[in-house]
């Protein structure tokens with residue numbers, strides 16, 4: 111199956127009893143059984159079925175299977191938000207005293223999360239950008255994971271997956287990639303040596319900007335040695351499913367980070383048009399970047415633009431497509447505000463991956479909790495505008511940006 115066919119059919123078991131073409135919204139909390147014995151079996155994973163929607167739900171299960179199929183993983187766990195997915199993916203393997211190597215250009219919420227984890231004894235060591243060399247230099251005997259975004263939001267640095275994965279594996283450490291901004295349309299990170307992928311599915315997977323959600327997908331290829339990874343002993347019998355089994359039976363269910371059936375449904379609907387949207391959005395982003403690059407007095411950053419430091423890697427890893435985000439430096443904070451306020455079509459909002467073009471002044475919003483140093487490391491300056499390009503007609507978008515820049 112090619113990409114768009116796969117979005118519709120891969121991992122999707124049609125509802126055999128009703129012929130339903132989409133998995134309906136099972137908006138219920140609990141599932142009843144004909145006997146106490148049967149519920150006991152379901153509860154203890156000895157018979158297929160669902161018991162309680164915090165632990166499992168058919169609509170959510172359908173979305174998870176489709177995401178696992180699209181990423182080429184052995185299983186997926188859907189979460190209430192992208193941040194829940196990031197948190198659960200990490201805490202499933204970390205204990206007090208452990209260290210994580212992370213990119214300094216990460217999404218603001220994730221940087222804040224590492225601050226929160228400090229008081230539980232988990233320390234993040236930040237690499238200015240995640241490369242084989244920077245990771246190698248930061249590894250200690252306490253390092254238990256390397257975590258970064260494939261295309262940094264909003265730094266727009268791109269990770270060379272194979273090289274970084276090789277270094278991780280030579281030290282017995284898993285590579286966890288937040289692939290939100292790349293999506294399975296640009297790449298399947300698991301095929302490039304990544305062990306675990308997370309997405310904020312609130313963004314491109316959903317596509318319509320209508321549901322907060324996240325997902326964790328496991329390759330099944332990293333073996334968590336119980337000697338190094340606390341709590342894996344009892345999951346050894348699950349073999350390559352140990353990570354997912356531990357997550358499902360442990361922290362994820364006990365925290366209650368489950369996805370609601372309604373939001374899982376909205377995501378499944380959105381997922382089906384991911385290919386069409388991404389094709390259009392990436393084309394629009396490149397065209398807009400080329401236009402902005404030709405304008406005096408503003409500076410554009412887009413990884414697929416010739417001359418960008420990641421241009422070659424974008425050709426190699428993503429077949430030339432650079433995703434939907436670009437950043438623009440307007441010269442001063444005041445001009446950035448004027449420019450943003452002048453735009454007619456782009457909405458001023460803190461989101462990405464919507465079908466509508468969205469803009470935000472990053473320093474005064476997403477990075478307001480960060481230090482000056484953290485902001486600069488994340489590629490966020492006082493005059494930086496982040497643009498999440500939508501599916502509007504590109505001529506309209508270019509005209510809109512032209513007038514907004516001229517009048518700012």
Ligand SMILES: *Cc1c(COP(=O)(O)O)cnc(C)c1O
Pocket residue numbers: 191192193194196217219220259263288290291310311312313322323324462
């Ligand atoms: C938005 C985002 C998150 C957080 O996702 P939520 O669904 O908002 O919780 C994590 N990582 C990246 C790269 C994001 O863009």
